[in-house]
Amino acid sequence: MHSILIRNNVKILGQGSQVILFAHGFGCAQSSWKYITDAFLADYRVILFDYVGSGQSDRNQYDYHKYSTLEGYACDVIDIIETLGLKDIIFVGHSVSSMIGMIAALQIPKSFKKLIFIGPSPKYLNDRDYIGGFEASDIESIFNQIAEDYVGWTKTISPAVIDKAEKPELSDFLQECFEETEPSIALAFAMATFKADYRDQLKNLEVPSLTLQSSKDIMAPQSAGDYIHQNTRENFLVVMKATGHYPHISEPEETIREIKEFIEDRKVDDRSMDLTLNNSYNF
């Protein structure tokens, strides 16, 4: 089998010619999409993968230098697209994978039809007027906690980032996802994530995109979603009812509905309607 397909543990599921490529976020793997992918199998070709170093990818191909930047991760996305000959895909990226998808779409725009960002942030660090949500000292503290006791840290943050106290099994699920990643790779991925600043590149994105902004997210605050929306040419912003950083785990139905509205070109109507009715869309 083509080495890329093994390396990134690529799966192909579902029916139809329109491909949706789901790209997981930090510390997770393709398993993190399990609550929403079934809803797309009847009408879309669903492609799942694990970034090198994550999930069931080939650990031997991990390279600390290559994956010290999001560009390294974007290479994985591009390799998969080229290996499978994908064109005009829908890319769904969670968290840091939103910017990874953007990087890939800047390099090979014709391969992308639409991008969907779930809980994106162009920069996690606060920077003068820009509110990313984290001070340098916060991030340093996170790095230290990951370095000292990664599993302990994941147990602390999982309930907070899922933000669904009535369903503790969901934060357990997330925590199990996190545990699949080696601590040293998780640390390197966290460093690549938190040092990223892609604000200047948003204006170059030509592929239409959707930002799914959780209404309360300690990893990617509304200000980060707003920044992407305001600085990207054709970006729809939806503030979800869902709270937490993992709406595809905590509120799968709402997440599925919003993704489908966007990829089935029903967002334009929503926009005018919502501006009138309840302003829940911000354009």
Add this chain to the structure above:
Amino acid sequence: MHSILIRNNVKILGQGSQVILFAHGFGCAQSSWKYITDAFLADYRVILFDYVGSGQSDRNQYDYHKYSTLEGYACDVIDIIETLGLKDIIFVGHSVSSMIGMIAALQIPKSFKKLIFIGPSPKYLNDRDYIGGFEASDIESIFNQIAEDYVGWTKTISPAVIDKAEKPELSDFLQECFEETEPSIALAFAMATFKADYRDQLKNLEVPSLTLQSSKDIMAPQSAGDYIHQNTRENFLVVMKATGHYPHISEPEETIREIKEFIEDRKVDDRSMDLTLNNSYNF
């Protein structure tokens, strides 16, 4: 997405670097493997597909001339292998797909590690000393029944070829598989199947193979399995406890066990043991 992957509705499932490609038989589709594939997902990369004209393949690519011979179907197998860069695969073919796999393995032997034939036949028509199980008049009658009332015919034959009266849901399942195929394509596939004679080519096969022979099969009698075994260089023959032409549907556990024994290189030991104990293996 690469057109071959769409055309043949290719799915990639499971873990690991060893690929198993499952090739369905006449009138069916990849769905016919559903009772056994789960058992391979933990340790093998499972690839499923539908031949053009079957299941959810791209009907528009069907060509009556191309698919009038098993060589046309073998092109589908080769296209998938080449598109995905597969090497050293395990090929599991049911019924007519056994010979389709052999044709592909004669063309690109290095892509194949092992072939597994479930209910194979090198020739369905009786021919002097050779007992394929069908007279010309039988086959003509089958063609007429398919042409006149394909669905009616599938309702008649499904219970007989499944041969598992205590589980009528299994013949219902098979019949639903059959119904997915257009009658005109089913007729053309039946004609390609029943006119085939690959007896002379068996000696050229270099890839080790396993014949899983049902102990009672109205489509592929023991004489057909014996012929393959006796005329193929490195072929193991297992006469299963299962009856019927679809042991992967009627007796999935036995089928899984036999496939695993062969692909995990445990058949040699079985051979000597079984020769001593109960002679259920015929070498």
